[in-house]
Amino acid sequence: MQPQVNNYQPSFNPTSMPNNSEMMIPLEVETTSIANNRATSAVADRTDTGSDGVFLTWEDLWVTVSDGRKSSRPILQGLTGYARPGELLAIMGPSGCGKSTLLDALAGRLDSNTRQNGDILINGRKQTLAYGTSAYVTQDDLLITTLTVREAVYYSAQLQLPNSMSMSEKRERAEMIIRDMGLQDSVNTRIGGWGVKGLSGGQKRRVSICIEILTGPKLLFLDEPTSGLDSAASYYVMSRIAGQKEGRTIIASIHQPSSEVFGLFTNLFLLSSGRTVYFGPAGAANEFFALNGFPCPMLQNPSDHFLKTINKDFDQDIEQGLRNKKPTEEVINTLVKSYQSSTSYQDIQRQVAQISKQEGEVLEKNRSHASFLTQCIVLTRRSFVNMFRDLGYYWLRLAIYVTLAFGLGTIFYNVGSSYGSIQARGSMLMFVASFLTFMTIGGFPSFVEDMKVFERERLNGHYSSGAFVIANALSAMPYLIVVSLIPGAITYYLTGLQQGFEHFMYFASVLFTCMMLVESLMMIVAGIVPNFLMGIILGAGIQGLMILGGGFFRLPKDLPKPFWRYPLYDITFHKYAYQGLFKNEFIGLVFPGDEARGPKILKGEDVLRNMYQVEFGYSKWVNLAILLGMVFLYRLLFFVIVTSVEKVKPAIRAFMSVPPKQTKQVMMNPSTTPEHKEPSIV
Ligand SMILES: Nc1ncnc2c1ncn2[C@@H]1O[C@H](COP(=O)(O)OP(=O)(O)OP(=O)(O)O)[C@@H](O)[C@H]1O
Numbered sequence: 001m002q003p004q005v006n007n008y009q010p011s012f013n014p015t016s017m018p019n020n021s022e023m024m025i026p027l028e029v030e031t032t033s034i035a036n037n038r039a040t041s042a043v044a045d046r047t048d049t050g051s052d053g054v055f056l057t058w059e060d061l062w063v064t065v066s067d068g069r070k071s072s073r074p075i076l077q078g079l080t081g082y083a084r085p086g087e088l089l090a091i092m093g094p095s096g097c098g099k100s101t102l103l104d105a106l107a108g109r110l111d112s113n114t115r116q117n118g119d120i121l122i123n124g125r126k127q128t129l130a131y132g133t134s135a136y137v138t139q140d141d142l143l144i145t146t147l148t149v150r151e152a153v154y155y156s157a158q159l160q161l162p163n164s165m166s167m168s169e170k171r172e173r174a175e176m177i178i179r180d181m182g183l184q185d186s187v188n189t190r191i192g193g194w195g196v197k198g199l200s201g202g203q204k205r206r207v208s209i210c211i212e213i214l215t216g217p218k219l220l221f222l223d224e225p226t227s228g229l230d231s232a233a234s235y236y237v238m239s240r241i242a243g244q245k246e247g248r249t250i251i252a253s254i255h256q257p258s259s260e261v262f263g264l265f266t267n268l269f270l271l272s273s274g275r276t277v278y279f280g281p282a283g284a285a286n287e288f289f290a291l292n293g294f295p296c297p298m299l300q301n302p303s304d305h306f307l308k309t310i311n312k313d314f315d316q317d318i319e320q321g322l323r324n325k326k327p328t329e330e331v332i333n334t335l336v337k338s339y340q341s342s343t344s345y346q347d348i349q350r351q352v353a354q355i356s357k358q359e360g361e362v363l364e365k366n367r368s369h370a371s372f373l374t375q376c377i378v379l380t381r382r383s384f385v386n387m388f389r390d391l392g393y394y395w396l397r398l399a400i401y402v403t404l405a406f407g408l409g410t411i412f413y414n415v416g417s418s419y420g421s422i423q424a425r426g427s428m429l430m431f432v433a434s435f436l437t438f439m440t441i442g443g444f445p446s447f448v449e450d451m452k453v454f455e456r457e458r459l460n461g462h463y464s465s466g467a468f469v470i471a472n473a474l475s476a477m478p479y480l481i482v483v484s485l486i487p488g489a490i491t492y493y494l495t496g497l498q499q500g501f502e503h504f505m506y507f508a509s510v511l512f513t514c515m516m517l518v519e520s521l522m523m524i525v526a527g528i529v530p531n532f533l534m535g536i537i538l539g540a541g542i543q544g545l546m547i548l549g550g551g552f553f554r555l556p557k558d559l560p561k562p563f564w565r566y567p568l569y570d571i572t573f574h575k576y577a578y579q580g581l582f583k584n585e586f587i588g589l590v591f592p593g594d595e596a597r598g599p600k601i602l603k604g605e606d607v608l609r610n611m612y613q614v615e616f617g618y619s620k621w622v623n624l625a626i627l628l629g630m631v632f633l634y635r636l637l638f639f640v641i642v643t644s645v646e647k648v649k650p651a652i653r654a655f656m657s658v659p660p661k662q663t664k665q666v667m668m669n670p671s672t673t674p675e676h677k678e679p680s681i682v
Pocket residue numbers: 065075093094095096097098099100101102111113114
């Protein structure tokens with residue numbers, strides 16, 4: 001159909017237009033408009049932020065990203081709008097138009113390489129969202145892949161729901177949400193990840209939604225909740241979400257909603273290349289397009305029509321196929337200008353101003369009501385189950401450790417007590433304290449996965465960072481005990497190190513503590529660089545330096561100052577591990593001296609003092625205590641890092657934002673330019 005001439009009347013006011021639920025095809029517009037007028041104006045006039053719920057407004061919102069050179073590229077261009085309790089706002093637009101960026105900006109989760117300008121107010125107040133103030137179902141389903149659907153939702157219920165609710169009530173709530181999302185037939189299916197097939201993409205999507213709607217958050221963001229779902233599933237999922245909107249503010253970006261799903265939206269925010277094509281009641285969008293000369297063809301889904309009209313990505317194909325068609329860029333400019341000169345736009349601005357003026361309640365952080373102890377217990381249990389089921393977490397490592405233990409046991413088999421055994425014992429202990437513990441790095445991919453899930457759950461306020469840090473350490477302990485006892489015993493007894501159960505237990509304890517230390521170190525690395533390759537390189541580099549400066553490859557007195565001797569030698573855990581193991585092994589043993597040079601008999605203490613320059617004055621137990629203290633310190637550092645990221649990120653974002661007035665000076669607002677040009681900041 002050829003577009004008609006632009007006969008759009010600026011007096012068009014979508015806030016007085018009918019509700020969309022009864023208006024799916026153009027013919028119905030006229031018949032339902034009068035009936036619905038009253039309903040929508042009632043909604044439109046509800047701007048009292050004093051009521052319970054979240055009123056969100058954004059005004060002249062710009063988001064730009066540096067394009068690598070000295071200029072910036074705008075992703076969102078001066079957007080203005082609002083979302084209110086009891087309403088479902090749908091954000092639609094072609095792929096890449098900025099839907100996720102808008103959601104991220106509103107939820108306070110923009111990437112650090114972006115700059116945000118403009119006002120976002122919550123209940124009329126400038127308030128930083130994120131970390132527990134809202135729930136956000138992101139596009140990526142960051143879930144624990146080894147859990148079943150029931151486990152994932154139930155653990156989440158235990159973490160998020162208050163202690164005052166009984167376990168059976170929590171279980172009941174979890175089961176109900178699972179049923180609501182149509183997952184009752186997959187409750188016992190594991191979610192699955194790379195390498196392990198589990199749920200389908202659409203089912204994972206629904207698990208993510210289940211987890212976030214468990215507590216009925218006051219402000220809910222959903223980024224493409226229906227991706228991967230068939231049209232029936234999309235409708236049921238969206239209708240469940242829409243059914244929760246009473247007293248809640250829901251904003252969802254969505255691709256290709258069916259006409260039934262479209263009927264569930266209260267308001268529609270239509271974007272193209274980061275510009276507003278339309279904002280207002282979803283039911284009035286059809287008329288807006290029709291009045292501008294782009295009526296929805298009979299029997300066509302309106303949302304398909306809107307997206308087709310404003311998608312310029314395939315203009316070349318269209319040009320080849322339909323030579324007489326208006327270029328899409330022109331169509332978009334017409335709609336953008338038309339919207340900006342309409343009374344409805346002024347009305348939206350008036351609404352935003354009105355809502356912004358009324359200061360309502362401060363949105364409280366952290367929706368989690370489970371006690372700290374409950375969080376620790378539930379997270380420890382969940383993490384323990386995950387570690388047990390994830391073969392790569394510990395079991396594979398155990399198999400490699402056992403293989404290496406046999407390697408060590410055979411290469412140093414029955415090491416004896418000759419003069420030559422001194423060097424053999426030293427090398428073997430060094431290998432155990434350095435390389436066996438170094439291999440803990442192999443668990444890093446699993447740590448990164450854990451960190452991703454933690455970040456999502458933390459941002460959505462499911463639990464505190466402290467509970468995560470404690471649970472992560474506690475759940476790893478039983479496995480590390482197994483991993484240090486079995487390969488430790490094989491190595492110890494095959495090589496014939498100093499006899500006595502206490503000596504073996506000390507050996508295994510140092511191995512265990514060093515593995516805890518390396519795990520803690522790698523969690524710190526995962527907290528700083530949540531990138532698998534970079535993390536492994538960084539972790540390996542740090543440990544390489546520590547091993548070098550531990551006082552074995554270069555004896556302590558020969559270590560160059562200032563870096564290697566002070567401070568590295570004193571802070572590297574390898575120093576305390578080597579010296580503890582050496583004391584455990586050599587003290588009490590006697591060796592025949594070097595026949596050519598030294599004394600006839602060498603006492604173990606002399607070997608330590610003269611050959612390895614071990615520090616005396618404190619016992620091997622002090623070495624072990626220092627190592628345990630380091631585990632505590634590393635975990636504390638990990639906690640400080642994850643909590644400071646929470647504080648630093650919003651501060652950086654606030655620092656990166658410039659007041660809207662400045663923005664207007666450096667950027668061209670399309671509404672003020674006769675022909676739209678891509679604005680840029682240089
Ligand atoms: N942090 C970033 N750095 C660089 N470019 C970015 C960043 N965030 C978004 N963009 C760019 O902004 C544009 C809009 O991205 P966004 O993800 O918001 O689109 P979208 O409408 O959600 O797309 P889709 O529907 O395909 O998910 C894209 O071109 C994207 O590459």
